Amino acid sequence: MNTRREFLTRSGFGVGGIALAHLLQQDGLLAAPSKPGENLPMDLKAKVPHFAPKAKAMISLFMHGGPSHVDLFDPKPELTKHNGQDYGGQVHYSFVNRASKKLFGSPWKFEKRGQCGTEISELLPNIGSIADDICVVRSMHTGHNGHEVSIRYFHGGIAGVTGRPTMGSWIVYGLGSESQNLPAYMVLSDPGGHPVDGTHNWSSGFMPPLYQGTVLRAQEPRILNLDAPLNLRGPIQRENLELLGELNRRHLASHPGEADLETRIASYELASRMQSAAKDALDVSKESDRVHKMYGLDQPETREYGTRCLIARRLIERGVRFVQLFLGGQPWDTHENIRSGLPAICRRTDRPSAALVMDLKQRGLLDTTIVHWGGEIGRLPVSEGELTDKSGRDHNGQGFSIWLAGGGIKGGMTYGTTDEVGHKAEDNVVTPNDFQATLLYLLGIDHQKLVYHSNGREQKIADGRPARVVQEILR
């Protein structure tokens, strides 16, 4: 490959951007579509999608641990009716040693919400209030009960396999960044620590690190070392970076074609622009009291998650392509004491999640921003261990619910069903690969055509497995 071209394209959004862009246009290289057998240019410049996109960005509220769909989004009157009776069907347990066949009816009531009348649990009053904006998919299926196995399926496209780029990496690889000042793919971590499966949740796998998620700290300062000391700001820092750029360019000239060197050059340029842009983006004090209240920043229970949801919106406003919020400590993994555990995590996330959708809508951003709310699995309709007041539910990858909103998703609907007790997805089953294909489609990408060549192998997000764009839930 022509190294000059590579160098130019890879470092193309950096120092002397205008002159460089001019050069690139002369070369006809700007956002050049990939040729067969070749990768897209390894940079973060905005790329031309495969077709007109409905969405420009995505926020994923990832609910680690497996939210209990039969208590939240998928009402099962039969389950309630037969509470305490033995289930006649086959159950796929994770914890065989604690396996029970006792049907465990939801202790909570469901109510028809919005004009559409989607039934949503009383545990989620705020999400209920946006029922007309969301599409609840009730037929998710990973086929695997394990957390990591299913998480990797959602993120990387193959159940259980690590070392693959996450969906955020694929999106940024395919579309580049709209922002010149912020990383295109950002992860908002939880004060409770990294989620299960750690850094795999935002790894770029076999793609260069350019495409991995940038993790923001859970506490202030969310980005360490964001500011130069006072005496080094302004022209001094500019000169510093210019010299550094020159040193690095000379070094690169003696090692042409080394992608890692080029990526690091770009990372300095990004870092310097981030200094002001990120500060601004992360400063939620600039928002009005009304907005603070809307996200629950005035309440101790919702303040933390609400702040992150609000930051997510501020990042999307500034052109960040993909933002993902994670939870540490598996709060949805309610193996026991679901009666206390589930309401607690609902209280923590319900208002902020709903506020995010409402806020995006009020700002006219919902049309172009996909919001995803969901975990990697759901939970069983039977109790884990004996059925008592302290019971919980075991993992269930056979059938569970998520919801999507905005960015071309049809609101006010439900899609797919599980069986009468909520164990297995029955009609219109949606796999993580279908999920990926659908979201990429909304972003203007044909998942079959988004290809990355790694060590002689053509890689795609679904890796050749069946992946369907779920047209029925699109507007």
Added chain:
Amino acid sequence: MKLPTPIPRWRVLFVCVIAFVPASVRADVLTFEKDVRPILKAYCLDCHGSGEKVAGKLDLRLKRFIEQGGSNGPALVVKDPVKSLIIERMKSGEMPPTEKKVPPAQIAIIEQWIANGATINRPEPEKLPPGIDITPEDRAYWFYQPLQRPTVPTTAAHPIDAFIVAKLREKNLDLSAEADKRTLIRRATFDLSGLPPTPEEVAAFVADSSSDAYEKLLDRLLASPRYGERWGRHWLDVAGYADSDGDGTTDTVRPYAWKYRDYVIRAMNSDKPFNQFIIEQLAGDELVPAPWKNLTAEQIDQLAATGFLRMAPDPTTSNGDTAPLANQVVGDTLRIVSTSLLGLSVGCAQCHDHRYDPIPQVDYFRFRAVFEPALDPANWRRSNQRHVSLYTDADRAKSDAINAEVQKLQGEYNIKQSKFMDAALEKELLKHPEHQRVPLREAYKTPADKRNPEQKKLLELHPSVNLNPGVLYQYDAAAADELKRDQASIAAKQALRPIEDFVAVTNETPGSLPKTHLFYRGDYRAPKQVITPGDLTIAAPDGARFEIPEKDPKLATSGRRLAYARHLTSGKHPLVGRVLANRIWLQHFGRGIVDTPGEFGLLGVRPTHPALLDFLAVELAERGWSLKSMHKLIMTSRVYRQSSVMTPNTTDRDNQFYSRFPLRRLEAEAIRDHILSVSGLLDDKAFGPPIPIVEDFVGQVIAQNDSPRRSIYLQVRRTKPVSLLSAFDAAGTAVNCDRRISSTAAPQSLMLMNSDFVLKNAELFAKRLREQKPTLTEQISLAWSIAYQRPISPEESAAVTKFLEKQTAHHADAKTPNPDFHALVNLCQQLMCSNEFLYVD
């Protein structure tokens, strides 16, 4: 990077189902054993073959059995896939009933096999014992072949070059030109010491035109104490070294873990034969005869070595010795042992027969049985219950004598104190009317809780009578001073006691020999049959599995780990030799010959140069397990000495075939040490307790008092990784770290641009330049030789001069004192941020 608050691991399901795609299109004839059985093993045999009973009476382990069928009749009709039930069930998705379905491409293979006549490789037996057997096809996998010295190709004089060049030629490629001497010394010095060469060392090497200049360089580097700090760290990654237990947010400090770290460094520096190194880590305690008193330095080392088996995080420290937690520690420890030495995900066989590799579940428990006497959940000992005192008899005698003296002195002190107090009281009472003195004295002498209301009232009315030793000085200063002096001399006496030091040891509980049971589905609450210790079945030829006696009659301990360690390091073990040789290669080239260094099985990556790997494994054993000798072998090859510059239009862009030396970013520790070395601050003091880490006011985790010790000596707290190190991908401590990644992200740039650490060292670097050279030109050129180990070019010199002028003006504008000095600091910092500083070519 923040470590997660550990969650109860039992909640994270132990499922190891991983998609596995066998070569889909095969030109040769499809056979049951080679093509079909692996698919059935991955998807079906769990229910239809592995257990004592098979579901629906259908056993899929042999073609004959499939044909015979089960409750629903024959499952296979030869040459008629459409009528074969097995195909129908798979296609309809009915089977397997749970989890993942068989991918269409794999069903197609089975269909094709049936259509072609359902060929088998060899006659099938009449009967099979229960369970999934290990087939000749399983055994044929490259990793399980006996280790043999391969024929060295004749393409080059150096054997390593010969293997690499042979492959390069096949691809119409060649090695690159030899790197220049400056590049070589920089590369070798970082590789063997984790530090840059000094300008003097570079100059001497460049000037040395003798034919063995390079070998002499390697000898010097290998003899340096810095070597063990570099290569020891590589091993600590694999061992999962940490100075804390990782018991949730408490993250209790392990006060003696560092002795294991020091042991590793010493072992590397003394080039302890690697077989001995492994034996000591697995069974050092079994080498030291009990009772452990008056230990020699060597014995202490052997005990410290067993720290290897107690590196796994241990939540029991603050969460109680619950069975799930203790079993988790055992599982993590086995994972560390298996990924570091066996190169197989043995852990996948904890719940069921490994779905891809030939590791039956019972093998996992054979492996566990080796360690169970030392790591016994039923008789659990937490980290802090495994400390062995290093007090010698002499220490103890001395300590006892001093204690007796102290006790005597303390007794005298107490008497003296009450005498002084009485005197002071009497003196004070004299200030009160006579009639009150007796009741006041009585009230004072009555213990507080026994005083009657009048006495309490009386004392309240006369507070000055309430004397206590703490206020004695207010009544009798001379007496108080005397007591103070006495107290000091008692303390001085106490301080003469020898400090009791400890070493953390993994050993067996004497007299206890627990039985190991197979756990049904890996659940410790469902123990099944007793399993005796032994090696993995696949690691020996058919029928020759290495079994270990439950108790070695010649030893006080069970002897299991010692027997196992000796077996592993016999030089013939097919797994261990390859795994170790691969690790050595990985550290020199940044990539293993097997690129998944902890997983050589079917789920791992195949070796790029299998014969070379075998050659290195054989050499390692034959060279007396000398790591230093292996370094020399590898580093004298042309493959190692070639240039890293990519040939234009090369077909080996990813450097898969080693057509150039790989350009690599320094690891986290080397970046920090490099910065400290350039600033002149680096303290090369070796060994000892770790430097505590602290959080600065913004929450960055840094070394206490900005300690300039080498990074390997900074405390490794699982919940508080040093910010600079974790930003540059330091080893994770969730369990252990098989291989580092090398990421590039904006936070790293911010760290170098703005962190106090870098700014401070840049300033020191500038000071150092000014102290050593009088003129700016000389200072700049010295900066280049310290930071880059090369002379500055005229173009660079011009650019830098211009830069310094501009920065000086900016600093002057801002009324900063010494503007020219600050400009120089700016330059020094940019050097530290630059790619040439961060990468080794």
